[in-house]
Amino acid sequence: MTTPLAIVLALALGQATHATAATADDPWIVVLGVAQDGGVPQAGCDRDCCADPGRHRHVACIGIVDPQSGERWIIDATPDFPAQLRMLDEIAPPAHDTPSPGLAGILLTHAHIGHYTGLVYLGHEVMGAQGVAVWAMPRMRAYLSSNGPWSQLVEYDNIRLYELAGDKSVRLNRRITVTPIQVPHRDEYSETVGFRIDGPGRSAFYLPDIDKWDRWDRRIEDVIAAVDVVWLDGTFYADGELGSRSMADIRHPFIVESMQRFATLPASDRDKVHFIHLNHTNPALRADGDARAAVTAGGFHVADEGDRFVLAAGPPRVIPGPVSRPTSRPTTRPATPEDTNPAADGFDLARSDPRAVAIADAVMQRLGGRHAWDQTRYITWKFGGRRRHLWDKHTGRLRLERPGPHSGKHYVMLVDLDTGTGRAWREGVPVTAPEELGSMIRTARNEWINDAYWLLMPYKLKDAGVTLRYVGEGVTEAGGRGDVLELTFRDVGNTPQNKYYVWVGADSGLVEQWAFFGNAADEEPSFVNPWTGWKRFGRIMLSGDRGELYGRPFELVDIAVFDELPESYLDDPAPIDWDELLRGRR
Ligand SMILES: [Zn+2]
Ligand SMILES: [Zn+2]
Ligand SMILES: [Zn+2]
DSSP states (O other), X not given: OOOHHHHHHHHHHHHHHHXXXXXXXXXXXXXXXXXXXXXXXXXXXXXXXXXXXXGOBOBSEEEEEETTTTEEEEEOOOTTHHHHHHHHHHXXXXXXXXXXXXXXXXXXXXXXXXXXXXXXXXXXXXXXXXXXXXXXOHHHHHHHHHSTTHHXXXXXXXXXXXXXXXXXXXXXXXXXXXXXXXXXXXXXXXXXXEEEEEOSSOEEEEEOXXXXXXXXXXOHHHHHHHSXXXXXXXXXXXXXXXXXXXXXXOOSOOHHHHHHHHTTSOHHHHTTEEEESBOTTOGGGSTXXXXXHHHHHTTOEEOOTTOEEEOSSSSOOEEOSSOOOOOXXXXXXXXXXXXXXXXXXXXXXXXXXXXXXHXXXXXXXXXXXXHHHHHOOEEEEEETTTXXXXXXXXXXXXXXXXXXXXXXXEEEEEEETTTTEEEEEETTEEOOOHHHHHHHHHHHHHHHHHHHHHHHGGGGTTOTTEEEEEEEEEEOTTXXXXXXXXXXXXXXXXXXXXXXXXXXXXXXXXEEEEEEESSTTOSXXXXXXXXXXXXXXXXXXXXXXXXXXXXXXXXXXXXXXXXXXXXXXXXXXXXXXXXXXXXXXX
């Protein structure tokens, strides 16, 4: 078979294509949940509101996506975080070089269970995420830092806390800014904020929890007027909703009260209002009920999962959910014998410079040649000292071993990269919970996509989605002279995304340096690494030394290539004696 790497990279690019096709490359917001903290169905509720399994609703959450940079943020980490991350991955996959969970940040509104407890999934028992940026107000930040289990996430560097201040804008990237706005709410452990989100041409306001409107020192009408779309606290529809329980002490603005208060607003402002954070008892959850009809008749909306709002010029409108699903993966063509180094299907030959393509072919030849590459079966390497991959290139199977951060816990994942299925073990014990297993397998696959590119990029210069340009002659930071190639990743939506510059040494004929640009339009690269320490492994050449990354030495170690290995290595989690296996090979 052809190289699974080509297929999977094509898949990642293909999904990004799909996600961005509808909205070009403008940033957008997507609704990932609409329910109050307890979700729908709510634990212990035996009433009609929770009887219908088809009415399952996730806890209120929104995602912010910049398709140009591949960055994604979410507001609030809910108890439904695993499902919501999956939803986000499906509609806007992370850039292939971002480590799991592929979030540029999480912004927290407050310390009520529906809004932050999903952070646990970043911990070492589940994802073992590293350094995920979490933005919180001062009290919220102190609360997370000083109370378990949250403090452990900080201690293990699963999350990194950044402090927000009321009304102070934070620039998420060059096109998106968020501003927390403090509101009155039951503030036992933290402040409570809503977020204003400003994109290149449009803005939004997200406020899932607040006391009655007149307890706020701001006029909500002014906030609505100042932005293009608002998601507002719609926890309860009206008094009487909780049966015999009195609602006199409930401080949330009822939807009927909000509608009455907003009734005199211009229709264009009412049209901006989307009620969210609905309690399981809220009759407006029913799309065919009287309450929903009254909301619609008033010129307002009820938020739905998958709703999208584009943060750029053009008519402001929410594109209703549910979201469309990614199409099936593109396929690659098997190599034909007469081709010396055929491009993968989807390689943009038409827009690539012939000179750049010729250099790519020469690099492949210098590395051992296409035939040697195709013949190479098993490759193993360790990325960043943590993740040990054993890839069977001919069958598309992967064994990934990694430790939990700062723990002795040992994880083994056996993954079929073509189907995305697999099995996982923690300390030798099989992981059986479907949600957790799915997340681990998905994480393993994403890590492999990233880590394989760091090792094998020179073999992937003519992959699907790649356009190769000849930039000119250049000099590496180490002073080596050579040719500079530009790799961009193109898709049907013609969306500029990542960009690499690759230096090919005039004397060595090998890749000697790369520069990565998070955004093809960026003038300054996000990072530059040397590719040094080239050595022969089996039939091919590989390099593991990448100089420094973010100021720390970075290399791929324990690299080895095999023609034959016991079948059990990719089928059985039993420990492998790596020292013995790698003896004399590294
Ligand atoms: Zn809430
Ligand atoms: Zn219920
Ligand atoms: Zn709350």
